[in-house]
Amino acid sequence: MKRFSSVLISIVVLAVFSAGFAFAQSPAKDLVDDACSKCHSIKRVYSANKNLAQWGITLDRMIKKGAKINPEERDTVLKYLNTLNK
Numbered sequence: 572m573k574r575f576s577s578v579l580i581s582i583v584v585l586a587v588f589s590a591g592f593a594f595a596q597s598p599a600k601d602l603v604d605d606a607c608s609k610c611h612s613i614k615r616v617y618s619a620n621k622n623l624a625q626w627g628i629t630l631d632r633m634i635k636k637g638a639k640i641n642p643e644e645r646d647t648v649l650k651y652l653n654t655l656n657k
Contacts, residue, residue, distance in 0.1 A: 599644075599651030606638045606648075617655060626652040 607616045610633075621629065630649055634640055640648055 597651065599647045602640060602644055602648050603651060606640050607633070609638070610636070616652070620656045621652070623649070623653045 603616060604613055607613055619629075626649055630638075630640070630645065630652065634645070
């Protein structure tokens with residue numbers, strides 16, 4: 572019975588930590604979702620299949636068109652975008 576309780580508690584703790592991790596969003600994701608969805612569907616961003624150089628070109632073009640991503644955020648956003656198709 573003691574072993575069962577230990578296993579059950581372990582499962583509950585693991586589930587709580589896993590759920591917290593799954594629902595946590597990165598600041599870069601929040602920036603992308605907010606900035607990109609102002610002009611087009613966010614699905615368009617997440618379905619794009621681009622490498623780092625292509626994302627850089629696209630991101631710079633979108634910033635010139637008014638995307639609210641400041642220079643300090645650009646590299647963070649670019650790194651996040653590059654992880655989308657891996």
